[in-house]
Amino acid sequence: MAEETQRPQQSSGPGAGGPRPGGGPGGRSGPGGKRGKRSYVRRKKVCRFCVDKVDLIDYKKADVLGQFIQERGKILPRRMTGTCARHQRWLSVAIKRAQNIALLPFGAEI
């Protein structure tokens, strides 16, 4: 019964459409139902930068920034890294600068 209520249409809501990225985060429905095979709620992630009270994300620090991109060079979404919105904005600016100066890759190397 519960699985009928909030089934998302072909919308671009969080986690809708396509293969779902596992159980809890972002999903409106709780554990149970056909939605997620894993029935746990992932614990809340904290923004790493908020914890360290970072006021400036330096584009020159490729080792820090590299934790927030995929191997192919794509920036990881906030729900994966737990970053807050403000730091995600700064982070993406810094990552793009680093990509421009070849400290981080744009895409997968052949």
Added chain:
Amino acid sequence: MEERLYDLIFICRPDTPEADVDKIISTLEHAAGEKQTKIEKTEKWGRKRMAYRVHKLREGYYVYMSLRTTHGELVKELERRLKVADPVIKYLTVRLDEELKRQAKLKAHRERRAARRPRKAGATGTAPGGSEQAVASS
């Protein structure tokens, strides 16, 4: 005009002799000196592996400079010189003074908030909130 802070990074070909790199640096310094610009620091990061191929090269010789100027048009001039220089394969100029201003503002804001809270004896940094909300006499 207010003073601006720029970060300038350029990459030379990895097989460039040191003398040529120094020549490029001195050209930039000369151009900067004409416009009363202070070069805060120059760092040679040396040979580094690049994240992708640039001009079919995998490594590059990185040089980083930091400038303070009141003349914004200097950046265009420096980039023109870098574009013309043969060993330079990539460059990037970033304006940083607004970001640093914002950083300083946030830091000051945070420190003011921390100072406003009553501090426990022996503890530094943020005091616990919640039930410790005493009326602070400033």
